[in-house]
Amino acid sequence: MEFLTRTTITALCYFALARFMVLASIDGYSTPYWPAAGISMALAVIWGRPALVGTVLGSALNNAATAVLTGAAVPFAACVGLLIGYGACVQAAVGAYLLRGRIVSWRTLPTCLGLMALACLVNAIVGPVILGTFGLTDKPLLSVAGNWWLGDFLGCAVLGTLMLAMYR
Secondary structure (H helix, E strand, O other): OHHHHHHHHHHHHHHHHHHHHHOOOOOOOOOOOOHHHHHHHHHHHHHOHHHHHHHHHHHHHHHHHHHHHOOOOHHHHHHHHHHHHHHHHHHHHHHHHHHOOOOOOOOOHHHHHHHHHHHOHHHHHHHHHHHHHOOOOOOOHHHHHHHHHHHHHHHHHHHHHHHHHHHO
16 A cells, blocks of 8 residues: 555656646756656655656656647557656666665765766656657757756756755
């Protein structure tokens, strides 16, 4: 029951934050601040696997909804949503692996931010490649990737760091 509760909490938090932030996005998918990435990574450190499953579900639902709202067919949107959701999950898993056992404090903050920046490269590569492959963006992929990385990193740096510092 605890697994299901934590998965549901993560999925709902990710989805709610993501839907709100889609309003500020350049293409419906990437934005210069993505707090859902921070919640996802922090909860992956704290809760482990349930947060990773919740990340896949929340991200997939958000990205599928975004694709449907831009005119994509539902099966196509579900496929895109799941692929990007898996990218978000792997990013959170990499971040959790790198951050696990570290205590976030003023002394360790530069190291933690560097590890978060490294982990955020995962979905900044996966997401734009998926969007480009399926023709869902007309922006240059390098621009989308840079914006995606910045949004995920700032979400982790602000919200993720705050959550981890409060947890420890």
